[in-house]
Amino acid sequence: MSGEAGRVLVVDDETQMLGIVAFALETQGFEAVQARSAEEAWRRFCQEHFDLVVLDVTLPGASGVQLCERLRVDSQVPVILLTARAAESDRIAGLLAGADDYVTKPFSPRELALRAQAIVRRTRAVTPADQLVTNGPLEIDPVRRRARLDGRILQLSDVEGRLLLALARHVGHVVTWSELLNEVWGTGEHTGGRDMIKTTVYRLRQHLGDGEWITSVRGSGYLMPVVEDTRPDPS
Incomplete structure (x- = not known):
């Protein structure tokens, strides 16, 4: 849990899935902070800094898509949605809510971690060529x-x-x-x-x-x- 790659808020109501995602991210140098509901995630997000949010679509109470929309009101933090739904309409709903990427379950934990690494690296990248x-x-x-x-x-x-x-x-x-x-x-x-x-x-x-x-x-x-x-x- 070094956090060298950044801090990630992982949101899922399934304890086993939370552990799998958090462990995969930590192997790539991230610090993974866990939340089991949209309400808990929102409280953590308002109190702490995160470089990325990995968010399950299906949550108790407010859905992952609703939380993504709420995050987008005040923040441009990258969001990866996790979904068991492969239908095009569900993917589009997530993207319309402001998600940057989506991963369909079942997925490769290593691939998810590498995608997370790539997104955070892109958002941090600044070079001399970055002119107006x-x-x-x-x-x-x-x-x-x-x-x-x-x-x-x-x-x-x-x-x-x-x-x-x-x-x-x-x-x-x-x-x-x-x-x-x-x-x-x-x-x-x-x-x-x-x-x-x-x-x-x-x-x-x-x-x-x-x-x-x-x-x-x-x-x-x-x-x-x-x-x-x-x-x-x-x-």
Whole structure:
């Protein structure tokens, strides 16, 4: 329980599953803090710092999806959902709630831990190349992980912010499905990967509002067109 990789809040009402997930995360250097309900998890989250939340969908009282939505109101902490439901509608519900990834039970504990490691590493990554990215009135600060549109801060989840940045960095060019999976989720292959991208794009379009900020390119991926800044010069 060194915590070198970060602190993870693991939420599941099954004691055995809690132990399995916590142990897998601890083998990768995480400190795993356990909670058995959405209410307990929310109390811990409000009192302590966490780098990641691993959250079971089916919980007593408030569901994992409801807790994810609540977390998203005030925090951009990455969330991985654990679900025994493989249906597309259930995966989409979790992604619409703001989850960054999902893992379907039964799963490989080692794979879950490695996914957790990759997500936390991405959210912490800061390099000299992380300069302000702009396209018309859209401004993205990769270091602070903040996006503004017409001066208005966009309340984006971590995965939404990464997808927006990936498109903005290649403005005017098509970014393929596999490129988006690599840049945003760190994997070239993912069961239901296109559904994840489509759902995240849908949420982004809601945040961005009017205007053709993200264009679908049939059979290829997505493109962010070059947008002129029509705002008056403040000088």
